[in-house]
Amino acid sequence: MHSIETEFVKNFIKPHRQERWLACMASTKKRSAFLDCLNHCRDFEDQHVRIIRSASQFEEALHRVGGEDKCYIVSSDPKLDGYCVKLDAAMDLVRASGWGTVLVFENGSLAYYFDECGERELLLTRQRVNKDDEKY
Numbered sequence: 001m002h003s004i005e006t007e008f009v010k011n012f013i014k015p016h017r018q019e020r021w022l023a024c025m026a027s028t029k030k031r032s033a034f035l036d037c038l039n040h041c042r043d044f045e046d047q048h049v050r051i052i053r054s055a056s057q058f059e060e061a062l063h064r065v066g067g068e069d070k071c072y073i074v075s076s077d078p079k080l081d082g083y084c085v086k087l088d089a090a091m092d093l094v095r096a097s098g099w100g101t102v103l104v105f106e107n108g109s110l111a112y113y114f115d116e117c118g119e120r121e122l123l124l125t126r127q128r129v130n131k132d133d134e135k136y
Contacts, residue, residue: 001026002082004072007108012124017043025074035076038100039116044124052121058112061123062087068105071112075101 001022009021021043024034037043052058071090075081077099085093087103094101094114102124103112111124 002072004104004108005074008074008102008104008111009108011108011126012045012048012111013043014045032076032078032081035074035081035100038074038076038102038113041100041113041115044113044122048124048126050123050125052112052123058121058123059087061125062105062110062112071103071105073101073103075099076116077101 005025006022009018009025013021021034024030027034050061052061069087070084071087073080073083073085073090073093075094075097077097080093080097080099080101090103094103095118098117100115101113103114105111109126113120113122113124115121
């Protein structure tokens with residue numbers, strides 16, 4: 001398991017679910033089946049979640065908080081899971097895949113969540129983005 005995954009879990013997953021997330025993500029046997037939960041994930045800590053209405057809104061928010069151009073992918077799509085790629089390529093891959101995916105930035109302190117078929121897109125951040133941003 002990559003260290004950025006551990007930081008992501010510690011920063012954004014509800015405390016009572018963290019141990020399970022860490023154990024399942026570290027397990028080569030359980031990881032793929034467990035990451036299916038990303039298709040409709042409800043384990044994020046509410047205070048760190050902002051609803052994203054469009055890809056451009058996400059990119060603007062990412063730049064406001066100083067997000068990097070590269071991200072680490074955690075995905076229920078095994079073809080994407082575990083790769084580190086540039087943001088624009090990652091966004092294209094995630095949308096084409098259509099499966100639940102998290103793009104993790106900033107050593108796990110900033111992330112973008114795309115659930116199955118893009119029904120929900122969320123910005124996960126430990127930083128305040130904008131006082132007018134819609135909370136989860």
